[in-house]
Amino acid sequence: MVDHDDLRALQARSLKMQGWIRQQTFSPENEKTLRRFSSWEVSELILGMNQSTFRGRLAADPTFPTGKVEPDGRQRWFSLEEVNTLRRKLKSRGKPLMPERPKGRAFRSAIANFKGGAGKSTVALHFAHAAALQGYRVLVVDFDPQATLSHSMGLTDVSEEQTVWGIMARDLVHETDRMNATSVAAESGASLPQRSIPDSIRDLGLQTLRIHDFIRPTNWSTIDIIPSCANAAFVEFASAQYRHLNPEWSFFAAVSRYLDQLPDDEWDLIFFDCPPAIGYQSMNAVFAADMLCIPSGPGYWEYDSTTSFIGQLSEALEDLAHGFTGTFPTGNMDLPKVFRDVRFLLTRFEPGNDLHRAMYQAFGKVFEDKLMENTIEMTRAVEQSNRFLSSVYEIDYREMTRETWRRARTTFDRAWEEYHASLLVAWREMAETNETRKAR
């Protein structure tokens, strides 16, 4: 027999072991650190220039960062900060090496689909790292209480108030107070009932937190995160109660409203890692997103679940449009919700597998130009780097054969390059629309 006390005892034992496991995974300091990048990687893979040209430029200018020589002798190894300094100082064929950055606020992508194992967190992690290596400043938001992305980014001691749940509960209090105030001011208190928020929610003290209190640094100096944690799993349950407290609360716009308050120029790209379900958290993610990336495995069941995901997403968005349009403010985002673009991305793809190739054809027939041409290939490098809660970009290529590492990196590079190209088109449009809006 096992009751809740027994389960708690088991959890206590498991927690004790957690510290030890972390130490094995990260470092003796219990903290994830970012490795240095070799001059081969920096020149050819990150800055996109010839290795000997790169060495020549470094030798010619004593003010450039020089990296460190490691015991292996021949190569210099550069920190991310040094790479970013070099990017600002160097040019390649007369052109600056900084990535294109349309004006205005950061561009938001949600990585979403149903099935656990579709590759959402893997794609989110690798896209964030690829973008940071390109010189972008990145913010990621972990909407999934399984917290895979938070763990991979080195965040392990997170309390639930610091997650998307904290942002939602804070928004509930704020929006309810605002609604109550407007209904009194309009002297129409009778038609708009005053809603009350229980002390149990007010007493959490979320109102005293500043917007930046939800954001934590990661082991990459140019990537920040709003993390999640296992305890945030009750968000779905709590959100249902909150809606009951104030049915007019546009719950799905809480995170969007929050992100609107961040300074436009602090980050360039924002990625949302979504939970494997349509619920309060994922609705907040898709509502705040400018663009969707829908990863899917290449099997029949995954095709099935991707199909039902877009069906249910469509229904949920239609419900919001009917239930809220014209009545309740949703921050700077309009209803009905419109995405600037949607891209489908096949993951864990084996080019030599007939079934996978057939599924790629089927996806292409249905989703046409919305299916990304590049797939993310199945690679042992992901499993291997996963063991250290790392991405392929983070793992030192000397940990595996260079060929395996190179192939894995290439598959993510190509997918990111393609996604980035369509993201830029959408981003430029968004920046233009916002500029004309402002001008009016």
Ligand SMILES: Nc1ncnc2c1ncn2[C@@H]1O[C@H](COP(=O)(O)OP(=O)(O)O)[C@@H](O)[C@H]1O
């Ligand atoms: N390209 C890949 N090659 C090999 N394994 C992969 C690849 N992408 C994902 N995986 C593995 O599949 C599992 C699920 O991936 P994950 O990104 O966590 O999915 P989700 O976030 O959709 O639940 C993980 O164990 C991950 O290591």
Ligand SMILES: [Mg+2]
């Ligand atoms: Mg995940």
